[in-house]
Amino acid sequence: MVVVDLEKCVGCGECEDVCTFGAISIVDEKAVVDPDTCTLCGACEEACPEGAIEIEGEDISPAGGMDLDAWRGVWVVAEFRHDRFAPVTFELLGKGRQLADDLETDLTAVLMGSGVGEYAESLIERGADKVLVVDSPRLEQFLDDVYARILADMAQKEKPEIILAGATAMGRAFIPQVATILETGLTADCTGLEIAPEGRDLLQTRPAFGGNLMATIICDSTRPQMATVRPHVLKAMEPDASRQGEVIKIDPHEDLLKSNIKVLESVMEEAEGPMLTEAEVVITAGRGVENPKNIALIEKLAHCMEGGVGATRAVTDAEWLPGRCQIGQTGVTVSPKLYMGFGVSGAIQHLVGMQGSEIIVAVNKDPDAPVFDVATYGIVGDVKDILPLLVRRICQERGND
Amino acid sequence: MDIVVCIKQVPDAASVKWDHKTGTLIRDGVQSVINPFDYNAIEAALSLRDELGGKVTAVTMGPPQAQDAIREAMSMGVDHGVVISDRAFAGADTLATTYTLSRAIRKLGSVDAVFCGKQAIDGDTAQVGPGLAVRLGLPCVTCVGEMEIMEGGAGLRVKRMCEQGYDVVEVGFPVLLTVLASLNTPRVPSLKGKMRARKADIPLWSAEDIGAQKDKIGLAGSPTKVFSTHIPKFEARREMLPGTAEEQVDALVDKLKEAGII
Structure with a gap:
């Protein structure tokens, strides 16, 4: 818990501000x-100019003094299902390459599945130095427990740091x-990963x-440091067929399967149309479309532009569009070349799911709608x-009715 | 059937206000509510009990006022509830949380099914369900969108939803499931249920009560720590397109042509 040394505390309120x-209030010129409410985040400890705040109990290492230096290397878990890699796999390799270079260590991709061995080379082209392939008919379908045990077993043996x-x-x-x-x-759900300026700790931003x-x-006291990363926020490397790497086959113990x-x-x-998370154009319907009839125009525009149809939560809750169209905190994250929002007000929960888009167009009746703060064109x-005018113009331009 | 449902009290998203200048939560008037996905977990637990018999116990970790969440679950028909509450649990990340929950669930005795919501809306990690399954040695199916009892009642047949479709999965009891909002429609508390919940004695279990190791709970048992926080800045780059609807649309089409999109 947070302990305030009342002798040292001068009641300046720096801790309250940060x-x-x-969770902190100043009562009788002392921090309380x-x-x-306190989550023990440590911001107050850092901010206190008097050194009066201390978080007790933080020095107990959960692993009981794990030898962190025994763990080296960066691993990326490849996701291969229905005959293709999930695009996030290549994005992770792009970032993993950078982290491995910063740490002067190897980047290893882990590929699990059935009949997946022949695809290992494409992971090397995308940045991996090594590929650990676990290829078994038992891995044809995704089985949570089997996949988890195999990956944990390999990590215990090989000791990657990330x-x-x-x-x-x-x-x-x-x-x-x-x-x-x-x-x-x-x-x-990380959106940013960097190595700390000093040491080898991974800074994981979410x-x-x-x-x-x-x-x-x-995660400075145990290894490996693990993170899941949102699709579409990191950049993949262009494939480079000249890259060399090593493919290692692993036969998991029968018990693990x-x-x-x-x-x-x-x-x-x-x-x-294309999958929403991979579409280059996303046309999004918000509550301001007002009438489900206008959804047909949203779909038509998306069709003309070979784009995907997105929605805010209000629209999927009203069942004007299916749940898989929902963009935002509890839906999918998109970062297309062009995002167009019609009647999208711009609740923060929606904005976090589309703010990475290259061009953002917002159409809304309310000039004060927060969506305009992130829009390229409003x-x-x-x-x-x-909407009807735009559909007509764009479908003409594209010669596509 | 011994069924457990894990729930979490979270700040009501509708009442949370955010001070963007200072980056702090304005807590005045913020209500605590049951995490929305957990209502679906409660409903799934109750419907399983209604079909196969047995009892449902709701478990939550939090401050003593989390008893309110248990009372609400009981008003919907949950049989028993317990709050795991101790200052020593403060600062727990998902690893420490799954340890703490697993100690409490083991103390309850045998278990045939554990239900969790898909994720909590305050942290959005979706890590506690699968982690708890490992702690309890149970198979886990996440993101359940449909559920039916298998012939003979030996297990469940569920739809596990993913980005592009779904898997049909069969799993025998005991099992842990995390559920989506689309799984069911949570029932409304009955008057009788509310009366019973109001009078119910809801125990508070401390770290000692569940026999928790000190180095596995709270901050000490949490390998992840907050290093820093900052307020995201949205790039201000807007250009408003003025005029009549026709003029606005013309201007936009020109911009999109310039960008090479059409």
């Missing part, structure tokens, strides 16, 4: 911490199991409180006036 959680995986449905399902088996730290705050997390779950079938749903106007 406390993100409103509400222990139920393991990165995509914050996809699959990554978010089994990577937490791996971190728990290894009893190490895991940071979810949105908190629905994107209102960015928190940088470290036993599962308590059985996948009867794996169904891919055919969505119209149009104050009624969606029902603008």
Whole structure:
């Protein structure tokens, strides 16, 4: 807990100002911490000019003094399903390459699946020095427990200092199991990764409180340092066929392949147009489209521009569009070349899911809508006036009705 | 059936206000509510009990006022509840949280099914469900969008939703599932349930009560730490396109042509 040394405390209020959680108040010229609100983030300890604040208990190392130097190398968990790599795999390799170079160590990709061995080379082309291939018919389907045990087993043997995986449905399902088996730290949904200026710790930045705050997390007492990373926020390297690397086949012990779950079938749903997270153009409907009839125009515009259809939560909650279209904190993150929002007001929960877009166009009746703060081009106007005109013009331009 | 549902009290997203200048949460008037996805977990637990018999116990870790969350769950029909509460739990990350929850669930006795919401809306990590499954030695299926009981009641057949579709998964009891909002419609508390919940004795279990190791709970048991925080800055780059609707659309089309998009 946070302990305030009342002898040293002068009641200056610096700690109160930096406390993100409103847990500190100055009472009778002394700092008082509400222990139920305090998250022990340590901001006050750092800010106190008198050195009067201390967080007790922080020096106990969970692993009981793990030898951090025994762990070296950066791993990226490749996601290969339905005959293709998830794009986040290449994005992770791009960042992993940079981290490995900073640490002067190797970048290893881990590829698990059935019949996946022949794809190992493409991971080398994208930046890996080594590929660990676990190829077994038992891995045909995604089995959370088997994937988790195999990865944890390999990590225990090879001792990488960093393991990165995509914050996809699959990554978010089994990577937490791996971190728990290894009893190490895991940071979810990172949007930024850097090596600390001193030492080898990984600084892992993620949105908190629905994107209102960015928190940088470290895991400085255990290894490996693990993070899942949001698709589409990191840059992949262009494939380089001249890159050389080593492919190592791993045969997992039979016991690791036993599962308590059985996948009867794996169904891919055919969505119209490109997958939202991979589309270069995303046309988004917000509450301001007002009438489900206008959704048809949103879809038509997306079709003309070979783009995907996105939605705010209000629109998917009203079931004007299916849930998979939802962009934002509890939906998907997109960063297309062009994002166009119609009747999107720009709640922070939505903005965090689209702010990485190259060009943002916003159309909204309300000139004070927060979406205009992030827009490249803003149009104050009624969606029902603008949208039909725009659909006509763009479909003409594209010679496509 | 011994069924456990894990719930979390979170700040009500609708009442949370944010001071963007100072980057602090304005806590005045912020209500604590049950995490939205946890209502679906409660409903899943109750519907399983209604089909197969048994009892449902709700577990939460938090300050003593988290009893309110347990009372609300009980008003919906949950049979028992417990709050794991100790100052020593403060600062817990997901690894310490799964340890703490697993100690409490083991203290409850045997378990056939554990339900969690897909994620909590304050942290959004979705890590506690799968981590808890490892702690309890249970198979885990995440992001469950549909659920039915297998013939003979030996397990569950569920749809695990992912980006492009879904998997149909069969899993025997005991099992841990994390559930989506689309799984079900949570029931409304009954008057009788509210009466029962109000009178219920909800125990508070301390670190000692659950036999927790000191170095595995709270800050000491949390390998991840907050290094720094900052407020995201959105790039101010807007150019408003003025005029009539026609003029605005013309201007936009020109801009998109310039950018090589159309």
